[in-house]
Amino acid sequence: MYGHISTVAFVGIEARPVQVEVRITSGKQSFSVVGLPDKAVAESRERVRSALHAIGLGLPWTRITVNLAPADLPKEGSHFDLPIALAMMVALEAVTPDTIERFVAVGELSLDGSIRAVPGALPAAIGANAMGKGLICPASSGPEAAWAGENVEIVAAPHLLSLINHFRGLQTLRRPEPNMNRALANLPDLRDIKGQETSKRALEVAAAGGHNLLMIGPPGSGKSMLAARLPSILPPLETPEMLEVSMVHSLAGELLGGQLRAERPFRAPHHSASMAALVGGGSRPKPGEASLAHLGVLFLDELPEFTPQVLDSLRQPLETGEVVIARANHRVTYPARMQLIAAMNPCRCGGGPGHACKRGPRCAADYQARISGPLLDRIDLQIEVPAVSAADLVLPAPSEGSAEAAARVAAARQIQRDRYGSYGTGAPRTNAEASGQILEAVSMPDEAGIELMRRAATAMSLGRVPGRGVRGGGGKGPRGVARREAVGRPESNAAGRQKNFFPAVHSP
Numbered sequence: 472m473y474g475h476i477s478t479v480a481f482v483g484i485e486a487r488p489v490q491v492e493v494r495i496t497s498g499k500q501s502f503s504v505v506g507l508p509d510k511a512v513a514e515s516r517e518r519v520r521s522a523l524h525a526i527g528l529g530l531p532w533t534r535i536t537v538n539l540a541p542a543d544l545p546k547e548g549s550h551f552d553l554p555i556a557l558a559m560m561v562a563l564e565a566v567t568p569d570t571i572e573r574f575v576a577v578g579e580l581s582l583d584g585s586i587r588a589v590p591g592a593l594p595a596a597i598g599a600n601a602m603g604k605g606l607i608c609p610a611s612s613g614p615e616a617a618w619a620g621e622n623v624e625i626v627a628a629p630h631l632l633s634l635i636n637h638f639r640g641l642q643t644l645r646r647p648e649p650n651m652n653r654a655l656a657n658l659p660d661l662r663d664i665k666g667q668e669t670s671k672r673a674l675e676v677a678a679a680g681g682h683n684l685l686m687i688g689p690p691g692s693g694k695s696m697l698a699a700r701l702p703s704i705l706p707p708l709e710t711p712e713m714l715e716v717s718m719v720h721s722l723a724g725e726l727l728g729g730q731l732r733a734e735r736p737f738r739a740p741h742h743s744a745s746m747a748a749l750v751g752g753g754s755r756p757k758p759g760e761a762s763l764a765h766l767g768v769l770f771l772d773e774l775p776e777f778t779p780q781v782l783d784s785l786r787q788p789l790e791t792g793e794v795v796i797a798r799a800n801h802r803v804t805y806p807a808r809m810q811l812i813a814a815m816n817p818c819r820c821g822g823g824p825g826h827a828c829k830r831g832p833r834c835a836a837d838y839q840a841r842i843s844g845p846l847l848d849r850i851d852l853q854i855e856v857p858a859v860s861a862a863d864l865v866l867p868a869p870s871e872g873s874a875e876a877a878a879r880v881a882a883a884r885q886i887q888r889d890r891y892g893s894y895g896t897g898a899p900r901t902n903a904e905a906s907g908q909i910l911e912a913v914s915m916p917d918e919a920g921i922e923l924m925r926r927a928a929t930a931m932s933l934g935r936v937p938g939r940g941v942r943g944g945g946g947k948g949p950r951g952v953a954r955r956e957a958v959g960r961p962e963s964n965a966a967g968r969q970k971n972f973f974p975a976v977h978s979p
């Protein structure tokens with residue numbers, strides 16, 4: 472007796488086709504799963520046996536072999552339960568093969584036969600569509616799977632029995648509706664922040680150009696407050712972007728109720744986060760915070776408190792916009808095009824006006840040295856957030872809030888779309904994403920501009936003036952520009968860089 476059905480294995484956010492084959496033969500009683508299953512897949516034997524028993528389909532006490540092909544692709548997760556059970560039902564002639572042939576199935580089984588939600592229903596549905604098939608999935612994953620497109624047939628069942636009844640024509644499972652959370656999130660507003668005009672302006676510039684931003688200032692100056700208000704001025708996600716973001720969240724099992732959202736993700740992991748939590752990986756690869764912040768914001772509060780190795784693992788995603796996790800036998804890639812917003816006190820003990828650190832300037836220097844130069848090079852905007860004065864705090868609320876800033880940000884994004892639109896596929900969406908070459912093509916200063924920059928470069932000991940002199944080697948993007956400048960600077964060693972990046976500490 473033989474049965475088979477299609478399912479998928481996830482490699483990064485990609486769903487690769489997998490065939491589940493079941494053969495029941497006479498022989499000594501056994502139940503084996505082959506084809507590189509991980510522990511969760513191997514354990515599916517018990518769940519499948521019990522779930523089938525619950526709907527009155529006892530497995531024969533003979534030899535049962537489940538094969539997951541291709542044999543060299545690792546199979547991870549609990550979503551193989553349902554396809555194994557369905558292939559088993561075909562082998563037991565409880566379901567005819569042609570009814571399920573045109574489907575890909577994913578789902579976890581309970582011992583009573585109900586079908587539980589699994590991560591990755593959206594990428595599975597997109598993968599099924601690419602194979603020209605429909606999707607059988609858990610009822611609770613239906614609303615997210617429905618986003619794969621109107622022409623994709625989706626059968627979302629709560630229980631094995633309702634699934635069988637659907638295929639036998641005794642009951643109709645209606646196609647789930649794509650679910651979107653349109654409720655406006657109650658985001659904190661920029662209007663709550665008194666004074667701090669320069670910092671608010673920097674936040675707006677960062678939002679407009681998608682730039683990474685580091686805020687340095689004493690405790691209580693409002694850094695965390697500023698960062699929390701960035702989502703309120705960022706433009707909403709466009710529909711293709713929303714799907715991109717949701718694929719990652721779906722794989723991490725974080726699409727609550729299968730609802731897609733138009734707001735950009737804002738992730739703020741605690742500084743005790745491990746490398747696997749931040750960039751992904753672990754024994755079973757899962758997207759990390761950097762990928763969950765894809766097309767949104769990754770906020771690292773108290774930046775130097777993160778482990779230096781963990782911070783340095785962010786260098787690759789910041790440079791390439793993706794995380795590559797190399798495993799013993801395969802590589803997994805997750806998108807991670809996020810905007811990094813970081814905040815830190817100048818000194819471990821806090822720092823700020825009127826504060827004399829007992830350990831002297833060493834305290835600040837040691838604290839700041841925890842952040843490597845290459846990471847700092849990837850942060851385009853670095854600002855000082857001064858302590859807010861009592862005079863500012865008693866001022867009435869500012870007249871402008873997030874709505875006004877968001878309008879300016881949206882206008883600036885439109886200008887960037889027009890500017891880079893002609894660069895075809897893979898064109899930068901924001902200034903921050905533009906490569907050095909494109910930047911030179913679109914922002915070459917005129918003679919007067921070059922003259923101004925030359926004078927500024929001399930006065931501030933910067934290295935190079937655009938359109939003049941040597942081109943830097945491997946520099947990419949705006950960070951590349953910064954790095955090229957650093958090369959030309961006489962004090963381009965770490966100490967020199969520190970001196971430049973943290974003026975507040977050296978000139979209190």
Ligand SMILES: Nc1ncnc2c1ncn2[C@@H]1O[C@H](COP(=O)(O)OP(=O)(O)O)[C@@H](O)[C@H]1O
Pocket residue numbers: 663664665666667688689690691692693694695696697814859864
């Ligand atoms: N500019 C400001 N306007 C209004 N309240 C502020 C301002 N700056 C700080 N605060 C108050 O101080 C608290 C601490 O700010 P916070 O953002 O946590 O500071 P930091 O992260 O820099 O240590 C805030 O919750 C807010 O009540």
Ligand SMILES: [Mg+2]
Pocket residue numbers: 694695696772814
């Ligand atoms: Mg804070």
